Amino acid sequence: MKEKKNLQGLTAEELKKFAADAGEAPFRGRQLFKWINKGEKSFEGMTDFSKELRRKLEDMAYIGGVKILRIQRDPHDGTMKFLFGLEDGNSVEGVFMKYRYGNSFCVSSQAGCRMGCTFCASALKGLARNLTAGEMADQIYEGEKAAGEKVNHIVVMGTGEPFDNYDNLKKFLEILHHPDGKNISYRNMTVSTSGIIPGIRKLAEDFPQVNLAVSLHSLIDRKRSEIMPVNRAYPLEELLEAAREYTQGTGRRITFEYALIKGQNDSVKDVELMKERLAGINCHVNLIPLNRVEETGLWGSGRKRAEEMAKELEAAGIAATVRRELGRNIDGACGQLRLKKETLK
C-alpha cells in the first residue's frame, strides 16, 4: 500500500496539484487548504465534500501536525504555554499570549537548536531536527483551539533558529499570510534571529514587511562570541552593518533583543557601548529580564536594572522597552518546558 500523504503544511498551490493528481478539480485543493488552515484535522469534518470524496481522501492522505501533550496556564495574564508532541516523538513548545492589541502566538521553528547560546535552555540538548512548515502552522491552530480564541500576531521566537530552517520558515509565513488561510498580515509577523546574516538578507528580500528581531545581548565582539557562538561566524561589526542595511532597504525599524545577564552585559560600560554603536540605526531595543535556566548557572540582572538601562537608552534617543514577563509562573520562556518534559509526567 502506498504511504498516506500528509497534507498539513502544503501550500495552496501544492494542494491544487494534489487534487489534480487525485483526479479532482483544482478547487477541491482550495477547499482543502481552507479547512486545513482552519485547524480541521479529519476529512470527516469537511462538510462540503461528498461522502465518497471524504473516503477517497481518507485512503490516500491525512492531516498531520502537532499534538498537545501539556498545557500550563498563567491565571494572572492568560498566557498559555504548550508542550507539543511531533509524529516522531520529538517535542516543541509554543506560547499563546494576550496583549492589549490582540492575541499573539510564539512559534518554535526547530526541535532543539544548534546555536549554543550559553543562557538558553533550548541549546542544552542541541538540535534534533528542523520543523516542517505544517508543524509550525499547526502549533498555532492547536493553540487557538485550546485557547478558544484566534491569534492575529505571530512571533517566531520559540525554540530554534528560524534562519537555520529558512525554506520551511518561508513556506510557513506564506501559508499563514494566504487569504484562503489565516490571512495574517506580514506586518503582524516577527521573526527573531541570533544573527545569521544571510538569513537577514533573504528575509528582507522575500518578506520586506515581516518584522525582524535580532538577538544582540552584547556590543563587545569577544563577549558576544562567548555567550553566542554564532558571533564567530557572523561577528558583531558585520551584523550591525547588515542591520543598518536592512533598515535602509526595507524602510523598517529593527528590534534588538538584549537579555540581561548579571555581571556579563549589564554594566555602565555596556550601556555606553549600546548608545554609541546603535546610534543612527532605526531600531528599538527590547531589554529582556533573563529567565533563569538553572543548568546554565547564570542569573538575570533584575527588572530594576533593566528599567534603569531602558531609561538611559531613551535619554540618548534610542527607543527601549523592558519586555513584559508574561507567563512568569509557568516557565513562560525559552525551552524550559521541553527541558522538563521527563519530569512532568
Ligand code: SAH
Ligand atoms: N534563535 C532565535 C529565536 C529564538 S530565541 C534568536 O536567537 O533570536 C528568542 C529570544 O529569547 C532570543 O532573543 C533569545 O536570546 C532569548 N532567550 C533565550 N534564552 C533566554 C533566557 N533564558 N532568558 C531570556 N531570554 C532568552
